[in-house]
Amino acid sequence: MNTAAELPALLKQLREQAEMSQSDLAARLCAITGTATVTRAEVSRWERGRRRPEAWLAALAAGLDVERSVLEAAAERDRRRALPDARGMWPQPIVAEALPSQQTGTVETDDEWTRVSELLRRTFLKRGVAAITLPTVGVAELQHIAAALEDARRYADAALVEHFRRRIDEAAGLDRTVGAAASIPIVLGLVTAIDQTARDARPDVRRALLRTAALAAELLGWFYRDLGAGHPAGYWRDRAMEWAQTAAxxxxxxxxxxxxxxxxxxxxxxxxxxxxxxxxxxxxxxxxxxxxxxxxxxxxxxxxxxxxxxxxxxxxxxxxxxxxxxxxxxxxxxxxxxxxxxxxxxxxxxxxxxxxxxxxxxYEAHLTQAAFSKRDFGYFLSLKGAAYAATKDPDNAAASALSALEIARATDSARTHREVLRVVGRLRTWRQRPAVQELRQAVLA
Structure with missing residues (x-):
């Protein structure tokens, strides 16, 4: 594996090493994330560098059996290559072949994206915002955001605020399906864009933007909390409080x-x-x-x-x-x-x-997979295991904790993993039982 390769080439290399077609990889990603949004054509765009799959790196790492840090390093190299060279020349744009517009339902072509690509690159990179953090928007909406970043007093309005709120809701939805790690880059980019826009916006729009920034920061606090990262979780909760106070x-x-x-x-x-x-x-x-x-x-x-x-x-x-x-x-x-x-x-x-x-x-009456997201189901399943342990039922306690552990690993939930470890500690008295030994071995693995 050429770990110095650009992300598109690296993805293709890893897929071929795994003896998967593009359709095979798309199907595996859908199975991992519990969605049906990844297609063969989308994988093809990633491998040809037509679109960056940064929001999918966690799922790609699992699907290709590679450390996520390897893909993240390749993505970082690509981002750096997107900056102008020493001559002030910009690289060729990375655009989508055909992207459905949220507002019109129409399909936008390469030509339309090419016409705005220079505007997007210059505006977003100048403001420190990666366009990839806005993955589901159409050309018209991106133009609106870019204009607001350049001239917030003139172009920042209620429609822009609503756009940011929809993106935050989408990131929260992604968290519920594949875990927090995939959503963090998206929301970090949104926070940067919102904060930059709010600085020069009209007072009424600024307050609405700051309220939205507080929502995004609170969500980031939750993401980092679930990943077991206490310090950044506390930082983002404090930022949420600061923005909420500023917005009254x-x-x-x-x-x-x-x-x-x-x-x-x-x-x-x-x-x-x-x-x-x-x-x-x-x-x-x-x-x-x-x-x-x-x-x-x-x-x-x-x-x-x-x-x-x-x-x-x-x-x-x-x-x-x-x-x-x-x-x-x-x-x-x-x-x-x-x-x-x-x-x-x-x-x-x-x-x-x-x-x-x-x-x-x-727990028996209300803990169902239909009522909770996969991640939350796993969390409460770990607490159910602790309740079983308290009733001196080690087999059911171990079985619940083992199921919770599998979900914790699938969703990168350190919070659930921590609760599973607490169950293991409670089961020391029964450590010779086969079910408890199986749980301990799974934890050590």
Whole structure:
């Protein structure tokens, strides 16, 4: 393998070494990501350098059985080659052969992309934004963004803000299917573009852009949290708070504090968790019912962890249940906190106060693959394994943790992997049992 090759040549070389056709690789990527969006033609574009597959590097690494760092290094070399040379000359553009426009549904040709490629290269590279971070947009929309980056006061508007919000939603969707690693480069690029545009935009547009930047930063905090990278996760939550304060978005400030409480749970920091939750509940902001319900549930868990106060725990759970019934909208801040997720959070509370049997009843009733993304299903499956261990059922505990481990590796979820390790620790007493030995061997592998 020529590790110094450009990414297109390297992809072709790795595919041929694996004795796969372009169609074979496309099918494997679809199976890995759980989508049906990769075609033979798309693989062909990547190998001919017509389009950069940077959002697919994690899946490509798995599909081609190569370290992701090898592909990332090749992609970085390609990015550097996209800069002008010493003579100020630009390389030939990398364009898409035929890209569907989101706004019109029409197909745009090479000629159309060639006409705007110089504008895109100069504008995006000058602003530090890779055009690849905007992978699903059409020519007209890219022109709009480029114009706003060049002259935000004139061209930045509500349509641009909506564009950025759609891209953030798409990145969140990609996270749910293949994990956070594939989405991070996209959202980092979006944050850069939003921040650059907001600096010169009109005051009303600037506030909307800063609110959007806060959304993106909070999402990045979640991505890094799931990958087990505590320092960058905390950095991006702090940036989200900063942008929310600058935009006078008090609700987002309360929401970021709630996310800090959730991060404290990962470390089993009950004191920190309670402090953040109390700040959420007592702050001056008006939060949607979904968010208030989640805050009450977090308070219930903190009570369970701190002092085993069942009465206080159940009071907060009941308050959360009432708030959840008041929530009529299925969109907006905190809308992911639905009944199924709530019941599993309640299961965690019961496990913390020494009621693992009740926790298992809730897991059995509400933990389904239909109700949760693959990554989240794996996470709660690991917690179900811990509940089995607490009931002295090592075989079911090991089986649940083993399934969770497979999902954690498929989605790069360090958070789930950490919970699996906790289950392994709880199963030391039964380490001679075949199911427990199988789990230990899988963890070591």
């Amino acid at each position: 978005d008090s609700a987002m400030q309360g929401y970021v504090l709630l996310k800090k409480a959730q991060a404290a749970w990962d470390e089993r920091d009950a004191v920190g968790m309670m402090a953040f939750v109390q700040a959420v509940q007592e702050g001056p902001w008006r939060l949607p019912p979904h968010v208030q319900a989640e805050a009450a549930q977090q308070a219930a868990r903190a009570h369970a962890m701190l002092d085993q106060d069942v009465t206080a725990m159940e009071s907060e759970i009941e308050q959360a249940r009432e708030l959840l019934t008041e929530a009529t909208s299925s969109a907006g801040m905190g809308s992911h906190f639905n009944k199924a997720l709530f019941e599993l959070q309640v299961a965690i509370c019961h496990a913390e106060v020494g009621r693992p049997d009740r926790a298992l009843e809730l």
